[in-house]
Amino acid sequence: MTATTSTNPVSTTSSPTTPLTVAVLGPGGVGGLIGGLLARDGHRVIFLAREETAAALTRDGLHVRSAPYGEFTAQVEAATELREPVDLALVTVKGTALAAALDRMPAQAVAGATVIPLLNGLDHMAVLRERYPAGRIVAGTIRVEATRTAPGRIEHSSPFAALELAAPVEELAARLRHAGLDVTLREDETAMLWSKLSFLAPFALLTTRYRTDAGTVRTEHRPELLAVLDEITAVSRAAGAPAGAEGVLSFFDRAPAGMKSSMQRDAEAGRPIELDAIGGAVLRAAGAHGVDTPVVARLVHELSGEVNR
CATH class of the missing domain: 1.10.1040.10 (N-(1-d-carboxylethyl)-l-norvaline Dehydrogenase; domain 2)
Known part of the structure; x- marks a missing residue:
């Protein structure tokens, strides 16, 4: 799959018909589900993970089983470190693994990109804004029950996957909705x-x-x-x-x-x-x-x- 790569935020410059290059830091339940949906919708998705997980994703692709989205396998890319600029970066690791995982995503690779953390809690926002001062950090939350049962295999068991973003990113929201996600834009991050x-x-x-x-x-x-x-x-x-x-x-x-x-x-x-x-x-x-x-x-x-x- 080919894609046009831009170092500009998604919401301001990318054409709605141009595939995005998306980095997903953490191919667990949440990251795997969203990354799989985006890949199925035609975007270029690069998962950032440990060597064994990256190897499994490269070899077998990402398999999703979901009641609302069906069962499908998406061909994705995987690496242990991001080595090129991306349009969008999703941070979907657990809070317990955040500090170590961020080493896989150098600041220069997401400079000017939209970075969306989907972590639990509050404190990660300050960490990411300090780590990626040149990126656009957009607070996000998701309500979903999805589990990684093995490397590259995702079980989505809830009837919903409701994503909220605290920024006026209408174009990005439209792309995520086209991939199948329920997206709401909020004005107040807190x-x-x-x-x-x-x-x-x-x-x-x-x-x-x-x-x-x-x-x-x-x-x-x-x-x-x-x-x-x-x-x-x-x-x-x-x-x-x-x-x-x-x-x-x-x-x-x-x-x-x-x-x-x-x-x-x-x-x-x-x-x-x-x-x-x-x-x-x-x-x-x-x-x-x-x-x-x-x-x-x-x-x-x-x-x-x-x-x-």
Whole structure:
């Protein structure tokens, strides 16, 4: 596949009909799904990963199995380090792997590109803006349940893949929608990030702490769920993000009963969990704004004890 490569931000100069060159740092569930959809739609996708994963992707392509998108194999490129300019860079590694993974994406390769991190938490935005001062860092969030079952194999189990971007990137949003993603543009970065964290933190902390699914949390652990929602709502409001616990609870109640958090899946598999990026982010913001969060603090403490045991 050939593509026109530009060092200009996608939203200002690229033709809507010109294939993009896209780097995906982290071919896990989220990065694999989005990268696969973009590749299927005709864009040039370069996955950045460890040697064994890059070799598998180069040899076998990327295989996606999804209820809404079907089952398909996309031919992609893969490398251990980005060695050329790109139009768009998606940062989709876990927070626990961010520092090491960024070495795979040199600043000169994304100078002038649009860089979209789809990480949990808040603190990664400052890290990326310092690391890539010449890139356009656009805050993003995604609500999806997708898992990498093996190198180059993605299982998308949720009926949705809802992406939010906090910038006026209409052309890019149109391209992502054409690939099949549900994309919403937001004006307020702080509000958008807290909107995601306000749902994710109780979901991740409670499902991981009690080793259960969303349905069990919202029924058997509902008082604790409500307490966590109230604490996080108070923190988000203090941080300048208008939020209401009722809306988050409504979304939580509509989620598939068997839905599990990525933190829980990581814990079950013995992988490092994003406790600091999720629970730690809430506690740091609470401390900065003088908000008391005893239930969140207890859950973080208990999970930290299990991790270090």
